[in-house]
Amino acid sequence: MQKLKGIIQYDGTAFAGYQVQPNGRTIQAEIETALQKMHKGQTVKVTASGRTDAGVHAVGQMIHFTSDLDIPPEGWERALNAMLPDDIRIDDIQYADAGFHARYDTKGKEYRYKILNQKDPDLFRRYYSYHVPQKLDIAAIKEACRYLEGEHDFTSFCSARSTVKGDKVRTITKADIQPEGNELVFIFRGTGFLYNMVRILVGTLLEVGKGERKPEEVIAMIEAKDRSAAGKTAPPHGLFLWEVFY
Amino acid sequence: MQKLKGIIQYDGTAFAGYQVQPNGRTIQAEIETALQKMHKGQTVKVTASGRTDAGVHAVGQMIHFTSDLDIPPEGWERALNAMLPDDIRIDDIQYADAGFHARYDTKGKEYRYKILNQKDPDLFRRYYSYHVPQKLDIAAIKEACRYLEGEHDFTSFCSARSTVKGDKVRTITKADIQPEGNELVFIFRGTGFLYNMVRILVGTLLEVGKGERKPEEVIAMIEAKDRSAAGKTAPPHGLFLWEVFY
The missing domain is CATH 3.30.70.580 (Pseudouridine synthase I, catalytic domain, N-terminal subdomain)
Incomplete structure (x- = not known):
């Protein structure tokens, strides 16, 4: 074998x-x-x-x-x-070595989430990026990203339908947003991600970008350990599992 | 009305x-x-x-x-x-003016054709660009483009299934290829295009790019006024009707 x-x-x-x-x-x-x-x-x-x-x-x-x-x-x-x-x-x-396991040996993952931030939708990107027509405050999003980085209990950013056993403490080593062509790309790197976590992070950060929440509110959201404290879940089609680290 | x-x-x-x-x-x-x-x-x-x-x-x-x-x-x-x-x-x-007609008033059109020119296909672009893994000689393609520009009888570049009445003389005002991100984009601008004409032009120019035909062979292809003189018809999914001029 x-x-x-x-x-x-x-x-x-x-x-x-x-x-x-x-x-x-x-x-x-x-x-x-x-x-x-x-x-x-x-x-x-x-x-x-x-x-x-x-x-x-x-x-x-x-x-x-x-x-x-x-x-x-x-x-x-x-x-x-x-x-x-x-x-x-x-x-x-x-x-692969006989002992290799694609799931258990994972040391971390990178997800990216693509946003088309312009007035009109682009039908050629409709399955691959989330259309956000409102103007976004990128500096505010980047500030909120700083509060997310590090080791935290991410209960507030985990779907209530999650069946995960054990605690919800995870470490985000990188949270950022950067322009790429006419899109904005969120990058999240971390030791592990809870169910729907990236989509809830993106939904929350977009609310910060639209001025509906202040960047520093993210601190209280993390502390609340309550899904209802964070923002909406962004739709699936902007999300890409980018890389798995071993 | x-x-x-x-x-x-x-x-x-x-x-x-x-x-x-x-x-x-x-x-x-x-x-x-x-x-x-x-x-x-x-x-x-x-x-x-x-x-x-x-x-x-x-x-x-x-x-x-x-x-x-x-x-x-x-x-x-x-x-x-x-x-x-x-x-x-x-x-x-x-x-629109009462006399405007989207078809009869057309003065010209621009088509673009996207090529993904790298070894591996990109499944996210599979419906929107034609994957060509071979190395292409862009200078040779550009030279062949020069022979296509101008007023010519494009019978050789018209599908044999065409039912067009009248002659097949058309004017190409611009034929070019340019890089765009990790893709190559053909641009064709002209007074009118025959059935499958852009796809046959692209198929022929790709044969030039792969070194299967010399750029100057395009001159004889035009003169032949015979579909079998030109190259293959490129697939539809790389082709975009880009702009219509009035």
């Missing part, structure tokens, strides 16, 4: 999310179906660094799987990309 | 083309359906500067229609955009 790891990209638009579920097309199911074909009907389980929700994209999701087929990494890449639908792509397949 | 004109954008991916046809979703039918709802079931005909094929996009297509409704231009814009599907958008609606 060989353990292999690879980086997958996907356009989350037409998926019900990453993880296999009874109803709806999922990224995991598409990859497992492709692997099953290569293994003459035998089930091959794929493990990712974590799930993503419906509509959320990835450019650097990590997966691993094991196989008894004797195929070199480049062969896996060609074979899988030929079988996968055109909204999923796998790259950089390599042999 | 008021005549109105407006600029429409559309993502051609999910359409069978611009023009109404018995089978398949079309841009014209979607706009006419929206107008029909505003006119209590009465049919309102929409006229565009010309058709576009399945998968071809537009950022500056011009349309006109007439109506007996007393709605100011901004009201039309709001009402139509609220009713149109999210892959069509109308902007810049204005009153």
Whole structure:
């Protein structure tokens, strides 16, 4: 048996999310179906660094799987990309140590969230960036980002539907916003993210940018440990799982 | 009765083309359906500067229609955009002179064609730019562009399925390729374009860029007045109707 790891990209638009579920097309199911074909009907389980929700994209999701087929990494890449639908792509397949685990070995992740900040929407970007027509105070957003960085209990920034066990203390090592072409891109890097955490951070920071909240209110939001203290959850389609660190 | 004109954008991916046809979703039918709802079931005909094929996009297509409704231009814009599907958008609606005709008054058009010229495809651009992994000789493409500019009989660059009446003499006022971010963009401006002409020009220029044809071969291709003398037809999804001139 060989353990292999690879980086997958996907356009989350037409998926019900990453993880296999009874109803709806999922990224995991598409990859497992492709692997099953290569293994003459035998089930091959794929493990990712974590799930993503419906509509959320990835450019650097990590997966691993094991196989008894004797195929070199480049062969896996060609074979899988030929079988996968055109909204999923796998790259950089390599042999992994027997002990490697795409989820348990994760040291951190980077998410990016794209905002189209102009009066009119851009229909060619409608699945890939969130249209915010209001003028945004970038300096205020950057100030609020400073309060989010560091180790905090992020209960206020976690969906009430979360089923996470254990505490909600996480460390954000970087929170920032930067222009990229005609878009604004939020960057969040951290040791781990709670359910919907990035989308709630973005929703909150946009309220700061619109002047509906002051940057320093973020401090009280964190202290409240109450989801209702923070801002709205931004929609999924601006969000990209950018990179997973090991 | 008021005549109105407006600029429409559309993502051609999910359409069978611009023009109404018995089978398949079309841009014209979607706009006419929206107008029909505003006119209590009465049919309102929409006229565009010309058709576009399945998968071809537009950022500056011009349309006109007439109506007996007393709605100011901004009201039309709001009402139509609220009713149109999210892959069509109308902007810049204005009153037009009674004699204005979106098709007959056209003085010229600009098309752009986007190429993703890198080894790996980008799944987020898969509907909006044509992936060409081979290295391209941009200087050779630019030289070939010079031979295309001017007034020529473009029979060799017109689909054999064309039903155009009259001659195939057209004037290309600008043919060029330029980098834009990580893409290459072909720009064609001219008095008129034959059926599939831009896609055949792009297919031919890409063969020049790959070194399969010499730039000066374009001269003989034009003189041949024979579709088989020119290169392949590039796929529709890289093509954008960029602007219509009046």
